[in-house]
Amino acid sequence: MVTKTEETELSQLENQVENGGGGVWEYLCVVRKLKVRRSELVLKHGLSILNDPGKRSALGPDEWTLYEQVAIAAMDCQSLAVAQNCIKVLQKKFPESKRVGKLEALLLEAKGMWEEAEKAYSILLEDNPLDQVIHKRKVAMAKAQGKPSLAIEHLNKYLEVFMADHDAWRELAEIYVSLQMYKQAAFCYEELILSQPTLPLYHLAYAEVLYTIGGHENLIAARKYYASTIDLTGGKSTRALFGLCLCGSAIAQLSKGRNKEDKDMAAPELQSLAATALEKEYKQKAPAKLNLLSSALRSLKL
Amino acid sequence: MNLGFVIGVLGVLILSHAAYSTIQYRGLLKITEEEFTGPPLNVVVELIVGLALCMWAALTFPGKFLSIHPDSDENRAVSLPDNSDFMIFNHRGRLFPPEITMKF
Numbered sequence: 001m002v003t004k005t006e007e008t009e010l011s012q013l014e015n016q017v018e019n020g021g022g023g024v025w026e027y028l029c030v031v032r033k034l035k036v037r038r039s040e041l042v043l044k045h046g047l048s049i050l051n052d053p054g055k056r057s058a059l060g061p062d063e064w065t066l067y068e069q070v071a072i073a074a075m076d077c078q079s080l081a082v083a084q085n086c087i088k089v090l091q092k093k094f095p096e097s098k099r100v101g102k103l104e105a106l107l108l109e110a111k112g113m114w115e116e117a118e119k120a121y122s123i124l125l126e127d128n129p130l131d132q133v134i135h136k137r138k139v140a141m142a143k144a145q146g147k148p149s150l151a152i153e154h155l156n157k158y159l160e161v162f163m164a165d166h167d168a169w170r171e172l173a174e175i176y177v178s179l180q181m182y183k184q185a186a187f188c189y190e191e192l193i194l195s196q197p198t199l200p201l202y203h204l205a206y207a208e209v210l211y212t213i214g215g216h217e218n219l220i221a222a223r224k225y226y227a228s229t230i231d232l233t234g235g236k237s238t239r240a241l242f243g244l245c246l247c248g249s250a251i252a253q254l255s256k257g258r259n260k261e262d263k264d265m266a267a268p269e270l271q272s273l274a275a276t277a278l279e280k281e282y283k284q285k286a287p288a289k290l291n292l293l294s295s296a297l298r299s300l301k302l
Numbered sequence: 303m304n305l306g307f308v309i310g311v312l313g314v315l316i317l318s319h320a321a322y323s324t325i326q327y328r329g330l331l332k333i334t335e336e337e338f339t340g341p342p343l344n345v346v347v348e349l350i351v352g353l354a355l356c357m358w359a360a361l362t363f364p365g366k367f368l369s370i371h372p373d374s375d376e377n378r379a380v381s382l383p384d385n386s387d388f389m390i391f392n393h394r395g396r397l398f399p400p401e402i403t404m405k406f
Contacts, residue, residue, distance in 0.1 A: 078396035234373030
């Protein structure tokens with residue numbers, strides 16, 4: 001996860017690099033560390049280093065990591081010639097390397113030659129049947145070809161072996177949500193929350209899936225998870241505050257016909273507290289829209 | 303920062319001087335064959351002064367303390383990393399390759 005300080009550092013470096021202020025290598029290192037996807041900038045500035053033999057040799061052994069990073073960025077921007085050249089250089093330097101083999105298969109994927117890429121991956125898998133990255137690339141290929149059910153099948157098989165991989169759980173959850181299979185997506189988010197309980201973004205996503213499924217118990221659970229998100233973010237998540245208000249009004253509407261069950265001893269206070277917090281935040285950050293917010297909140301309380 | 307370092311060194315010197323005085327005092331007591339109940343009052347005062355100086359230096363010398371709250375403004379999770387293991391190249395951006403030159 002990317003923290004606020006890291007994000008500000010990244011955007012600062014980005015501005016500096018874009019306005020010609022140097023610091024290109026630090027920017028590329030930060031991008032690699034945070035695993036963010038800035039392919040155009042990486043391609044442009046990475047090439048500016050690689051085109052200059054003086055700067056290239058100044059990097060020393062990191063030169064090859066840069067070649068790999070630029071190759072992947074080039075594939076993302078569809079500059080396949082650049083990617084091909086980078087891979088050729090890497091091949092000359094490391095002739096029998098599996099890592100370069102993976103890059104070649106990735107290039108076949110980027111070109112859209114799915115069968116050849118499939119074959120290349122199976123050859124690589126023969127040498128090393130437990131290679132996580134290759135299994136994940138098979139899932140990505142299924143996704144890219146527009147076969148989400150095949151991707152789900154591959155991912156499920158992968159997760160049976162590597163249960164602790166939260167990137168894979170996250171990917172599975174997103175594919176399920178895109179296919180509107182919300183119950184399965186909720187299961188995936190539960191796994192994510194179990195493995196990283198302090199990350200508020202997972203709580204938020206789980207609450208949203210529960211709210212989408214609907215129904216009385218799910219709405220109560222969704223409200224609990226919105227509340228835990230607010231707790232973990234110190235009250236700064238506007239989305240969770242809104243979610244809380246909406247859950248409150250949805251529950252109130254559902255239980256209008258029923259009798260006073262566990263009609264939420266917490267409900268009225270929770271909702272009004274969230275509403276107050278929202279109004280305070282809007283007053284601070286977007287005072288022009290405060291009237292809109294107040295009328296919306298008032299209509300929710302019906 | 304420099305002041306903190308100097309004061310830290312001073313504090314350590316004062317503490318070691320207090321330790322040396324205590325050892326000397328014990329040697330004196332061995333000559334007069336008395337019980338060693340505790341260091342003399344001036345050594346205790348010196349110890350407290352040394353403690354205060356060292357604590358102040360330890361807090362100021364290392365520089366700015368980082369926040370440990372997970373929801374503080376610096377530490378909060380802004381976004382999750384883009385899942386680059388599952389990255390696909392089949393997106394709309396592939397119709398707009400950038401203009402680049404390469405010389406290798």
